[in-house]
Every structure is written in C-alpha cells, then in structure tokens.
C-alpha cells in the first residue's frame with residue numbers, strides 16, 4: 103500500500119508531537135523510521151494505522167483517509183512494543199484473534215514461525231518472557247501479511263540471535279510477498295541493511311527521506327592533516343570532527359562530485375564512508 107502524508111500535525115493537548123510532516127512512500131518497499139526518543143515515531147505510526155486521529159493535515163493510504171475507515175485499516179498492521187499483548191490468554195488465542203482480523207493471514211507460515219522462534223500454542227502470554235512476547239508480536243506481524251505492515255520497535259525485546267532470525271525471515275518473506283513495511287528502531291546499524299529508504303524525524307519534523315544508499319553515499323569522512331582537511335571542508339555541511347595529534351577527520355554531509363574527489367586525493371586526503379548510526383546522530387538533536 104502506498105502512503106501519502108501531507109502537513110500532518112498531531113497534538114496531545116498542549117504538546118505537538120508531529121509538526122507538519124509531509125511524506126510520500128511508494129508501495130512495496132522496506133522503510134526505516136528513525137528518530138531520537140520522543141521524536142514522534144510512535145505517534146506517526148499510530149496515525150498511519152488509524153489508532154489516532156490527526157489534529158491537522160491529511161493521511162492517505164492507497165489514496166483513502168485512514169481514520170475510522172475499516173476498509174483501509176483492516177489491511178494495515180501495526181505491531182507495537184512488548185507488553186501490549188499481555189492481557190491476551192494463550193499464544194493460540196492471540197493467533198486465533200490475528201487470523202480473524204487479517205484477511206491475508208497465512209496459518210502455515212505462522213506454524214513455521216512458532217517453531218523458528220520456539221513458542222508453543224499453549225504458552226500463556228502473561229507469563230512469557232519479554233523476548234517471547236516480542237517474538238509473538240513479530241509472528242503476528244509477519245504471518246498477517248498486511249499490505250502495510252509496521253513494526254514499532256517490536257523486536258527490541260528479542261535477543262541478538264532471535265533478532266537476526268527475524269531479519270532473515272522478514273527479508274525472505276518480503277521478497278516472496280512484497281508489501282510495504284515500515285520499521286522503527288534504535289538498533290540502526292543492525293537493521294539499516296534491510297532498509298530501501300530511510301525516514302528520519304526529529305522533534306516532530308521530517309529531517310531526511312532518502313534512498314538508504316543515497317543517504318549513506320552523502321555521508322563522507324575526510325581524513326588527513328588538519329590544515330588541508332579544514333581547507334577542503336570549508337563551505338560543506340560539517341556534521342562533526344575528531345582530531346588525533348596532527349590528523350583530523352571531519353564528517354561531512356552532501357554530494358561530492360568527481361572533481362572534488364580528485365581534489366581531495368591531490369591534497370593527500372582520504373575519503374571514507376560514515377556509518378548510518380553516525381549520520382543519524384549528527385542529523386538529529388540530542389533531546390537531553
């Protein structure tokens with residue numbers, strides 16, 4: 103499903119959580135939604151899922167408004183963080199409910215996922231560990247095959263091997279059954295290889311919406327003797343810098359054409375990539 107958001111504002115009383123976000127997400131891609139704590143990720147996903155009504159602006163999924171539109175919301179799945187499924191009975195009850203809710207539910211796939219994540223149908227959700235509850239959320243999200251599926255940090259409770267398993271399964275299933283997937287996460291380095299496009303929000307505003315590869319290509323570290331590094335990076339958008347003795351490394355954000363790259367080489371400077379995590383840190387404001 104394709105998502106169009108225009109001038110979206112969401113207020114909680116006096117608090118403005120989303121402050122005029124416009125976004126256009128073509129269908130059948132995997133999107134990463136990144137932002138610091140309190141930047142508005144959960145708020146945005148809640149509005150996209152129709153859990154909350156926008157205070158202003160427009161939210162369209164496949165061209166239709168979302169809020170109180172069952173025909174659209176029945177095809178949207180938002181898997182939130184752990185804990186929200188705690189008052190359900192057993193795993194079997196949770197799966198039964200999910201199957202009833204989701205028209206594209208794949209019962210065989212759900213069975214396979216239960217085995218992969220080592221859950222049994224008899225387990226009582228309330229007494230399951232955090233990681234097991236996360237896994238249940240992930241199973242419901244994957245087997246639901248909703249045309250718009252969103253994971254709001256839902257897999258953070260799982261341990262590293264379980265998360266790796268989730269990423270593998272997600273990618274394989276997405277290839278076989280393309281759909282629009284939005285994932286919010288704090289584990290940027292870990293999940294960023296999955297993203298085709300990245301959306302970064304900060305303080306309720308859109309900071310970046312880019313192809314992941316383009317975003318990574320725009321982040322460049324320039325390393326060498328301090329004086330030529332300073333001369334080369336003057337006028338560029340500098341994200342941060344480090345100096346060790348006479349060697350300086352400056353992170354810049356922008357497009358460097360071939361001529362500029364040759365110029366750097368001629369000045370004895372080394373150009374290198376920046377990790378997604380570093381780009382993220384420097385493109386957003388520390389809320390503390």
Ligand SMILES: Nc1ncnc2c1ncn2[C@@H]1O[C@H](COP(=O)(O)OP(=O)(O)OP(=O)(O)O)[C@@H](O)[C@H]1O
Nearest residue numbers: 114117118119137138139140141142143144145146
């Ligand atoms: N129900 C609410 N009532 C009042 N303010 C809220 C409510 N929910 C969220 N907020 C505020 O709105 C802002 C955005 O919150 P949101 O939960 O969307 O951020 P987030 O990016 O998902 O954060 P995190 O990464 O910490 O989960 C925050 O300042 C938060 O305090």
